Structure formats: structure tokens, C-alpha cells
Amino acid sequence: MSLSLTTILSLNLLLLLVNVNSSTMDPYKTLNLILNPNGTVTRLETYPQSPPSPDPNLPTPALSKDLTINQSKHTWARIYLPHKSPKSKLPLIVFYHGGGFIFYSAASTYFHNFCANLANQTQSVVVSLDYRLAPEHRLPAAYDDSVEVLHWIKTSKDPWLTRHVDYSRCYLMGESAGGNIAYNAGLRAASIVNEIKPVNIKGLILIQPFFGGTKRTPSELRLEKDLNLPLIVTDSMWNLSLPLGVDRDYVYSNPTVNGGGKILDKIRLFGWKVAVFGCDGDQLVDRQRELVKLLEGKSVNVVGQFYSGGRHGIFVGDASMSEKVFDLVKSFY
Ligand SMILES: *[C@@H]1O[C@H](CO)[C@@H](O)[C@H](O)[C@H]1NC(C)=O
Ligand SMILES: *[C@@H]1O[C@H](CO)[C@@H](O)[C@H](O)[C@H]1NC(C)=O
Ligand SMILES: *[C@@H]1O[C@H](CO)[C@@H](O)[C@H](O)[C@H]1NC(C)=O
Numbered sequence: 001m002s003l004s005l006t007t008i009l010s011l012n013l014l015l016l017l018v019n020v021n022s023s024t025m026d027p028y029k030t031l032n033l034i035l036n037p038n039g040t041v042t043r044l045e046t047y048p049q050s051p052p053s054p055d056p057n058l059p060t061p062a063l064s065k066d067l068t069i070n071q072s073k074h075t076w077a078r079i080y081l082p083h084k085s086p087k088s089k090l091p092l093i094v095f096y097h098g099g100g101f102i103f104y105s106a107a108s109t110y111f112h113n114f115c116a117n118l119a120n121q122t123q124s125v126v127v128s129l130d131y132r133l134a135p136e137h138r139l140p141a142a143y144d145d146s147v148e149v150l151h152w153i154k155t156s157k158d159p160w161l162t163r164h165v166d167y168s169r170c171y172l173m174g175e176s177a178g179g180n181i182a183y184n185a186g187l188r189a190a191s192i193v194n195e196i197k198p199v200n201i202k203g204l205i206l207i208q209p210f211f212g213g214t215k216r217t218p219s220e221l222r223l224e225k226d227l228n229l230p231l232i233v234t235d236s237m238w239n240l241s242l243p244l245g246v247d248r249d250y251v252y253s254n255p256t257v258n259g260g261g262k263i264l265d266k267i268r269l270f271g272w273k274v275a276v277f278g279c280d281g282d283q284l285v286d287r288q289r290e291l292v293k294l295l296e297g298k299s300v301n302v303v304g305q306f307y308s309g310g311r312h313g314i315f316v317g318d319a320s321m322s323e324k325v326f327d328l329v330k331s332f333y
């Protein structure tokens, strides 16, 4: 088996190192975390990070800079602006990174590169949120942050936003756990559309979103021991990120409970476009197909983009698959 550099840099590094055969079922061990006596955790893996690059003379795909969202929560965002700003204003993409709610940041090279290319290739301003991670901050902390950034965008006087953003064309996008966050941020935003004006959401782009449930799906069983994303890893991530005392059939992890909720009717009425990306080599694929079916049943304008083969993480980790996402975004515009 040969591993490309992209693969090495991706979440797969973590997942190849985890103790898949752990019989202890200790979620901290499985995820290579140490639980400290004072309640904090130490993450034993580190991932490459990239600094922001605001210098227009550097040959980057897009300019970037970091701005504080809420100091008391240590949340911030990395903002991306295409190099040649056209005269007309650009759509805005709010991006939520992946990592099982537990790992990575908006500064991770893996997501930084994706967002810079996304900004350039789709000619969008991208706001990539560094939300609070579990298990220090269990859900709904990340959802709270994911909506707080929309309020921040509304009030921010930063010139990259005020000069270059068409607030009437806003999309929420996320990958893996970030796809789950984008979906839940969308549900929350749909109930407060007047509060976040002029920020106007037009769609959700969910890339291999991380969802779960107690009853195993065929793809979870088929790919249970898949080294790329074994079931024990996703189980552990839920155990450390869901609120204490709930199981995977909670609404945060399983969007099909309660038939998806009444808010989906609003999303249909608003005419939001929803795209769900997935591939057969990902144990999560059946949950992603279920979500598409749920939204279709609600007559939401949803498109499923499913591919054969592949693996979890391929749409960020593999440039040719990232193109599929960029093409979809351009078709939405
Ligand atoms: C997750 O939590 C459940 C309930 O406490 C437990 O039965 C299960 O073994 C845990 N799984 C992992 C992988 O930690
Ligand atoms: C908690 O313990 C860890 C590991 O010993 C240490 O690095 C960290 O600073 C401590 N944090 C607090 C808030 O005491
Ligand atoms: C920006 O995107 C265009 C295609 O839209 C591409 O031709 C160009 O190489 C990209 N620039 C960089 C620096 O990646």
C-alpha cells in the first residue's frame, strides 16, 4: 500500500496510528488522547499548521488573515480573499473544518490549503471558523459558535467583508464533523433569518458529513475495520463529543430522529440549495444517503453527489475530488 503525501497529512495519519484493536474501548486511548487529572486532555498527535498569508505579493491561491470572533471563548476565524478583487461583490462561504469535533483547527494546513483554493477557484470570500472542540467543550458548543460567527459577520466592520462580500449570497460548508456542524448551523440559522440579516443563507454544502445512530448501517458494518475510519474511532468521537447521557440517536448525531424536525419545512420555503457529497469507500456513506432521502422527502432542494470507491476525507485531501466541490459551488452561483 502506498501513501501519498496528501494522505499522510490528512486525518488518516491519526487513524492509522490509533489502537484499532483496543479491547479496552477506552475512547481516550482509541483517539490517542490523555485525560489529565485536572479534566483537560492532551492530544498526542500534532498536525501541520500554516500561518495566514495577507501579503498580496506572495504566490498563494488567496490572501488570508485571522480575526478574533469571541475572545472569552478563544474562537477566531481565518478569512480568505481572492487575489484580484473584482469590482462586483463576491458570495460568502462560511466553512467549518473536520476532525470528529475533537481535532484540527482553522490553521491546519490540510484545511487552510482547501479554503485558499476554494476562495480562488470559486471567487468567494471564505470565513473558516475555529470553533471550540470536544471533549473540553461538548456539543452544542460548536453549534453555538457556528451561529455566533454569523452574528459576527453581520456586525464586523472588517474591510475584507464590508468591501468585498455580497451578504445576500451566503453558503454554509463543512467537511466531516464540519459537515455536521454546517447542517446544524443551518437548522439554527433557519429559525433566526431576521436576526442575522443582511446575512442571507442560500445553501448548505455538506462534504462527507459525520452523522451516526445506534442501529448500524450496512456501510458501517462493511467498513467496520477500515483503517481509514474504523467504527471504533467514530464511536469514540461520539462518546467524547455528544452531551453526557445521550446516545447516538440524539438529534445532533442522527438527523433522522423526529422525522428531521419542522424547521426543514422552512428550509424548503426559503429555497435553500443543499448538496451532500459522499463516496462508497466511507463507512459514513449510508448515513449521508439517508440524509438526502430525508430532505427529498421534505421536498428540500437537495442534490446528492455520490462517487464509487474513495475514502473518508477524499474531497479535501485529493485535489481532483476538491474540484468536484468547487464545480458544484460554481453551479450554485
Ligand atoms: C461509548 O459509550 C458507550 C456507552 O457508555 C459504551 O458502551 C461504548 O463502549 C463506548 N464506545 C467506545 C468506542 O468508546
Ligand atoms: C491541566 O493539566 C495539563 C497536563 O498536566 C497542563 O498542561 C495544563 O496546563 C493544566 N491546565 C490547567 C487549567 O490547570
Ligand atoms: C486560481 O484559480 C484559477 C482557476 O479558476 C487557476 O487557473 C489558478 O491557477 C488559480 N491560482 C492559484 C494561485 O492557485
Ligand SMILES: *[C@@H]1O[C@H](CO)[C@@H](O)[C@H](O)[C@H]1NC(C)=O
Pocket (backbone or CB within 6 Å): 070, 071, 072, 073, 148
Ligand atoms: C462571547 O461569549 C460570551 C461567553 O459565552 C458571551 O457571554 C458573549 O455574549 C459573547 N460575545 C459576543 C460578542 O457574542
